[in-house]
Amino acid sequence: MGADPDEELVRRIGAGDTAAVQAMVARKLPRILALAARMLGDPAEAEDVAQETFVRIWRRASGWRQGHARFDTWIHRVALNLCYDRLRRRREWTTDELPEVADEAPLPDVMPGDEERRVNQALQRIAPRQREAIVLVYYQELSNIEAAGAMQVSVDALESLLARGRRSLQAMLVGDGDD
Amino acid sequence: MAEKTSGGPMDAERFAALADAYGGALHRWPPGEQAAAMLFADTNEGRAILARAGRLDAMLDRHRVDAPSPALHRTIVVRAAAEVRQSRRRRFWWLGFGLAGVGLAGAVAGLALVAVVSPDMQPDHYVMDANATSFGDAGPDADPYEENL
Incomplete structure (x- = not known):
């Protein structure tokens, strides 16, 4: 696995750099929103998932260390988990199993x-x-x-x-x- | 998770399986198999498989998601400052807690080491006082019950 293209930006966010925050939102928000919109089929819920995903990014930024996954893969996983939480909460899912x-x-x-x-x-x-x-x-x-x-x-x-x-x-x- | 690589020419079965999974655009196919796939894509069979996969791709491409609104962008940025600050504070608190724990563990280990290296000092001789005998204390405070035996 090569260098993570997002790592420097994440480090700057962790250091409190507001320009890096803006850059991260511009870079990732369209992707996260599209992911959630297609998973959930509901634009309003997709916006909620995007917001929650970024909250997790901000909380994690100051301690982020690249492990096995790239940052982009990690935020996809976070967003997907949030989507699944919502899918499970929907009334039509009467059991835990989708x-x-x-x-x-x-x-x-x-x-x-x-x-x-x-x-x-x-x-x-x-x-x-x-x-x-x-x-x-x-x-x-x-x-x-x-x-x-x-x-x-x-x-x-x-x-x-x-x-x-x-x-x-x-x-x-x-x-x-x-x- | 290892990437598959093609060691030789690709057969129709594998080509069709990849088209079934990844669609008709070779750039989405596993990088290790793209070179062999490009060769097979030039055959009549390859073209037919890609055309069929491409029909579904054309439908999927019609699904577009609106760009994020400026309001959503702003909301997310505003929340960032508070969250990052809080998260850093939390990390420093845990760091301090960790250092205190390390210090405490060090102190306990030091005490244990001292106890092992220098056990309680025992006098190398015993001074008997005037009332003591080899069988115990025979002085005035000795147990009267013993005397009545």
Whole structure:
């Protein structure tokens, strides 16, 4: 693992440098917000998760030491944990276990231009772990090793989650999941 | 967590498995397998697999997230100053607590060492007083019960 590109910025934040705080927010907020929005499918909740993630960043900054994970991978993990807390709190989750099976029924046709909402619905219908894998690799563009590290699974397990998630999305959105 | 590397040409099965997982854009594929994948992507079979994966990618690309609002950015920055200050104070407190603990542990270890190195001094001779016998004290304060035996 090479040098962490965020390490210097984190060190400056820990020393109380307000310019570094601004730089960190500008650098990471769009990524964290996008991650939470796609995991939760709710912009308002995503903003709450982004705020809570940064609170943890500020609290950790003065003692941050690079261990096995890069800072960016660590904040992805923090944000994902906060997303899972919210998913568990939602009324539809009646047990602690989040469902692993996606509802792959094709989504109803929508008006042209409404595809974004359709994709959002499809993402929310696949199993959360599959969604997490797709969000990290496809949207956040983490490498397979970084994504597997953030999810605390092996690369093989990550690839399995990705493939199953994409197959479900393919069935819902493109309608040819079985070919 | 080791990165897989391709030692030779990629077969269709592996190429399809990677496209199923990572989609049709090779830059998202595992770096160690990209070179072999690029060669296979030039074949008819490779192009067909990528085209199929690309259809889903095109749908996924339509999902966009709005940029953070200036208000959210401001809220997060305002909170930072207080949190960082509090966190540093907490760290210093724990550091002081740790140093005190180290000092205390050192003192205890020092006392233990002294006790081991210099045990209680015993006199090298015993001075018997006038009332003492080899069997005990036979003076006026001796146990009267013993005398009646």
